[in-house]
Every structure is written in structure tokens, then in C-alpha cells.
Amino acid sequence: GQNIDQPTEMTATEGAIVQINCTYQTSGFNGLFWYQQHAGEAPTFLSYNVLDGLEEKGRFSSFLSRSKGYSYLLLKELQMKDSASYLCAVSPLTSGTYKYIFGTGTRLKVLA
Amino acid sequence: DSGVTQTPKHLITATGQRVTLRCSPRSGDLSVYWYQQSLDQGLQFLIQYYNGEERAKGNILERFSAQQFPDLHSELNLSSLELGDSALYFCASSVEGRNTDTQYFGPGTRLTVL
Numbered sequence: 210g211q212n213i214d215q216p217t218e219m220t221a222t223e224g225a226i227v228q229i230n231c232t233y234q235t236s237g238f239n240g241l242f243w244y245q246q247h248a249g250e251a252p253t254f255l256s257y258n259v260l261d262g263l264e265e266k267g268r269f270s271s272f273l274s275r276s277k278g279y280s281y282l283l284l285k286e287l288q289m290k291d292s293a294s295y296l297c298a299v300s301p302l303t304s305g306t307y308k309y310i311f312g313t314g315t316r317l318k319v320l321a
Numbered sequence: 322d323s324g325v326t327q328t329p330k331h332l333i334t335a336t337g338q339r340v341t342l343r344c345s346p347r348s349g350d351l352s353v354y355w356y357q358q359s360l361d362q363g364l365q366f367l368i369q370y371y372n373g374e375e376r377a378k379g380n381i382l383e384r385f386s387a388q389q390f391p392d393l394h395s396e397l398n399l400s401s402l403e404l405g406d407s408a409l410y411f412c413a414s415s416v417e418g419r420n421t422d423t424q425y426f427g428p429g430t431r432l433t434v435l
Contacts, residue, residue: 239420251323251411251426259421296364300420308377313363
């Protein structure tokens with residue numbers, strides 16, 4: 210089956226660093242995406258990993274280990290506006306279909 | 322602003338009714354996706370179109386249907402509505418609809434079925 214797991218909620222303090230984990234089991238793998246979604250708003254693209262390793266983009270970094278079926282999103286120098294849900298999405302390598310499988314998201318609360 | 326537009330923003334209707342949600346993709350994008358997001362649920366993929374043709378189907382109910390028109394806008398039709406259909410419906414678009422394409426999401430339509 211296809212499955213993506215993320216923690217439901219996390220809390221961190223403004224200025225701190227937080228790591229949001231995502232594990233997946235899919236039939237094949239064609240990349241992993243992270244999206245940010247503020248309550249009631251559209252998901253917005255953060256990062257895409259297809260090869261093992263760390264991709265850094267400003268305060269946000271994303272890591273992938275394909276052999277472990279594992280990724281994390283690292284947020285540094287947390288700001289109040291980072292309070293949002295963070296969605297992990299995997300693109301499986303399934304012939305004839307083109308779709309993502311989304312996790313249920315991790316709700317991050319940043320406290321002052 | 323992702324460049325994807327969706328109308329209406331909010332829709333309130335009664336059980337048993339039928340509604341149509343509309344989406345216009347980003348300029349240059351050929352593929353459109355529809356998702357449903359219920360309270361405290363993840364994004365559930367419904368269906369994908371590429372250049373007017375259906376490309377992939379997810380957990381879409383038989384009461385729901387969609388199409389993509391020659392000008393690439395798409396409509397999602399929901400019929401015989403039930404209370405459980407109340408959700409946020411997102412449309413996303415991508416350039417070619419490949420697995421590796423980034424999807425850009427519209428602002429969503431919030432459907433409330435009373």
C-alpha cells in the first residue's frame with residue numbers, strides 16, 4: 210500500500226530550529242515535495258527532493274534518504290508567520306498515473 | 322498569488338443539490354488537478370486532466386465529475402450533495418502534469434452543504 214506518516218502537531222519557540230519528519234512507503238518513488246499551508250489557505254510549494262541529501266533554501270532546508278523512506282523539513286530562525294501546516298507529498302512511480310500522495314500534515318505552532 | 326484562480330470562493334447549498342466549481346490554471350500550464358480537503362484531513366486527490374484529457378483518477382466519487390475545456394479551464398461538478406461533501410476543494414496546475422512537476426494551488430472553494 211501507499212502510506213505517508215508525519216507527526217500531527219509540533220510546537221516551537223520563535224527564533225528556534227524545528228525539524229518536521231516524514232516517512233513514506235510507496236510503490237516506487239519519483240520525488241518528495243514539501244508544502245506549507247496556512248489555515249484555510251492554499252498549499253504553497255516549499256521544496257522538492259528526488260536525490261538523497263540536503264537541499265537548502267534560505268531558512269528552510271529539506272533532506273531525503275530514499276533507502277530509509279525518510280525526509281525532514283528543517284526550519285531555522287522560526288518566525289511567528291511560520292505557524293502553519295506542513296504537508297509532505299510523495300510522487301510514486303506508478304505507470305499510467307500522475308499524482309501525488311499527501312500526508313495529513315504537521316501543524317506547527319510557533320510561540321513568542 | 323500562485324496564478325491559479327478558482328470561483329466561487331464560498332458556496333453554501335443544501336443536500337441533494339448540484340454545484341459546479343471552476344478553475345483557471347496558471348498561464349502556460351496544461352495540467353489541472355482537483356483535490357478535496359475535509360476538516361483535519363489531508364489533501365485527497367480526486368482527478369487530473371492534461372490538455373483536455375483525463376490523465377489520472379483518485380478517490381473521486383461517482384457523484385462527482387470533471388472536465389477540462391479547450392481553453393484549459395476546468396470544472397468540477399458535484400451532484401446529489403451530502404453533508405459529508407462539505408470541504409475545501411482545491412484546484413492545482415502544473416506545466417505538463419508529470420510526476421516531477423511542482424503543482425501550484427488555487428485559493429480553493431469552501432463548500433458547505435446544509
